[in-house]
Amino acid sequence: MANVFAFAESRGGELRRVALEAVTAARTLADAFGGEVHAMVLGAPGIGRASAEQLGRHGADVVLVVEHDRLAQYNPEAAAAAAAERIRGGGYRAAVFSASAQGQDLAPRVAAKLGAGIASDVTSLSVAGDAIVARHPVNTGKVTATVRVTGTPAVVTVRQGAITAAERPKAGRVEAVAPVADPGASRVVVTGVREGSKGKLDLGEAPVIVSGGRGLKAAENFRLVEELADAFGNAAVGATRAVTDDGWRPHSDQIGQTGRLVSPNLYVAVGISGAIQHLAGMRTSKTIVAINKDKDAPIFKVADYGIVGDVFDVVPALTAAVREARKRG
Amino acid sequence: MKIAVCVKRVVEMDARFKIAADGAAVDETGMKYAMSDFDEWAVEVALQLKEKRGQGEVAVISLGPDAVQETIRKALAMGADRGVQLKVDRVPFDSLAIARALAAELRGGGYDLILFGKLAVDSSNGMTGPMVAELLGLPCVTAATKLDLQNGRGTAERALEGAVEVVEFPVPAVVTVDQGLVTQARYPALKGIMAAKKKPLEVKPAQLGEVRVTVTKMELPPERAPGRIIGEGAAAVPELVRLLQTEAKVL
Numbered sequence: 001m002a003n004v005f006a007f008a009e010s011r012g013g014e015l016r017r018v019a020l021e022a023v024t025a026a027r028t029l030a031d032a033f034g035g036e037v038h039a040m041v042l043g044a045p046g047i048g049r050a051s052a053e054q055l056g057r058h059g060a061d062v063v064l065v066v067e068h069d070r071l072a073q074y075n076p077e078a079a080a081a082a083a084a085e086r087i088r089g090g091g092y093r094a095a096v097f098s099a100s101a102q103g104q105d106l107a108p109r110v111a112a113k114l115g116a117g118i119a120s121d122v123t124s125l126s127v128a129g130d131a132i133v134a135r136h137p138v139n140t141g142k143v144t145a146t147v148r149v150t151g152t153p154a155v156v157t158v159r160q161g162a163i164t165a166a167e168r169p170k171a172g173r174v175e176a177v178a179p180v181a182d183p184g185a186s187r188v189v190v191t192g193v194r195e196g197s198k199g200k201l202d203l204g205e206a207p208v209i210v211s212g213g214r215g216l217k218a219a220e221n222f223r224l225v226e227e228l229a230d231a232f233g234n235a236a237v238g239a240t241r242a243v244t245d246d247g248w249r250p251h252s253d254q255i256g257q258t259g260r261l262v263s264p265n266l267y268v269a270v271g272i273s274g275a276i277q278h279l280a281g282m283r284t285s286k287t288i289v290a291i292n293k294d295k296d297a298p299i300f301k302v303a304d305y306g307i308v309g310d311v312f313d314v315v316p317a318l319t320a321a322v323r324e325a326r327k328r329g
Numbered sequence: 330m331k332i333a334v335c336v337k338r339v340v341e342m343d344a345r346f347k348i349a350a351d352g353a354a355v356d357e358t359g360m361k362y363a364m365s366d367f368d369e370w371a372v373e374v375a376l377q378l379k380e381k382r383g384q385g386e387v388a389v390i391s392l393g394p395d396a397v398q399e400t401i402r403k404a405l406a407m408g409a410d411r412g413v414q415l416k417v418d419r420v421p422f423d424s425l426a427i428a429r430a431l432a433a434e435l436r437g438g439g440y441d442l443i444l445f446g447k448l449a450v451d452s453s454n455g456m457t458g459p460m461v462a463e464l465l466g467l468p469c470v471t472a473a474t475k476l477d478l479q480n481g482r483g484t485a486e487r488a489l490e491g492a493v494e495v496v497e498f499p500v501p502a503v504v505t506v507d508q509g510l511v512t513q514a515r516y517p518a519l520k521g522i523m524a525a526k527k528k529p530l531e532v533k534p535a536q537l538g539e540v541r542v543t544v545t546k547m548e549l550p551p552e553r554a555p556g557r558i559i560g561e562g563a564a565a566v567p568e569l570v571r572l573l574q575t576e577a578k579v580l
Contacts (some may be wrong), residue, residue: 313563
């Protein structure tokens, strides 16, 4: 029997969806080991009460609650110290984090403190003998590696959206854990978080992404892309590197080799030629639609449905048709 | 200001990949190589910081076989002052082993700032930078999209999912560079390429320690079905909507 540690990520006093994905992944491993899942959540006083029930419902036998005023924001040094101390003392076989911006910052610190092997950004994981085996996309998603981690504990970070959070009700018994060091003494301090516009979906979470490229000709024409995204109702807006380099859109919107790697249910490429650098970021989307005036554009080689035409004619027509279809649907 | 930048040599990503005969690596026959994009930006950030201050030193460190000397020379041609190769026949997949070797080289080096790319575009782990920080006991900010250093303090921004985080920290520190901090690395000028040949490049054995993470298999993901064009202009929109509803079932 061996227990598994899961780090339950929160922001602004609320659990993030990736926290439940991490607990689900930890549950899979714990079931293979015949052990328990212990999920740790850090935050300002009250975070335990706000999150324990959800964590228990998704498979946490124990919820480790670390509360402190100076944990209201992500506190990397205090979080790493608390997680490492607990993992070391608790004799866990494995520790699961999310491969989010926070998890990819935190997990390597913890693994280094523990001298543990780490498999990062994995899309699946399993137990094979004395090792933990995980799949991890490499070379911008063009190759999949199977990675084997030996030693105890093994640390993994799970790609967002790769493992669907599932309900597996367990006791979720709350255990208060004191911070290891004074969280107020951390050298790296988060002084603020600027939230994106309210209700705006993140590229990593949106079921639909509408993306624009140079074919839109000018920054203000991104309005067409935004309107189409709005018509879908569950879409985020992305962009190519050419567009973000020109300052039409922020760098955080860039999809591609050096930007976000996404795989939504539907990806609509508007005025995008399909440079390799861009394809690297979206080729794993389930369905791809491309609208481009050049019938030889490489984007049409990966598009399930292509329309050759002027984006200024096609996109408004599509926006109206999608609105109509959703109204009827 | 003394800055170290850790860089990785990677195969160029626009290649069509094949799997090697052992099934656990990419077949690198005929492949071209480059410095990982984020690492190139980290070199650019270091050079800009040095130029802004009008003095300082930029050291470039790369772990790998002798071929990484080419990558180091490129950074020297861009304007870095000296290079160090941590020699190992094959770069392991174990981020902590790499971090140990880099930390052993960086420890006691008196660096004000140690820069990494956010991740290497081949192995896509992004773990080494923060691990080095931890091993050296230094403050660390990962995936910085903005960086401002003044009077021994740093302010950085990081892109979260749907938000931006503002972070303050003291230097010396480790910072990993995301796109946005710079958008383009400089191309080496001919003069820089000539000068790079005379710049010092030390070769030392890498102290990796125990390797606990290995790749047992590499495979190509299933190919996408070839694309199809369903029509031209706005007239094709009704057919597209029908297909999205009935075939793809995404609308």
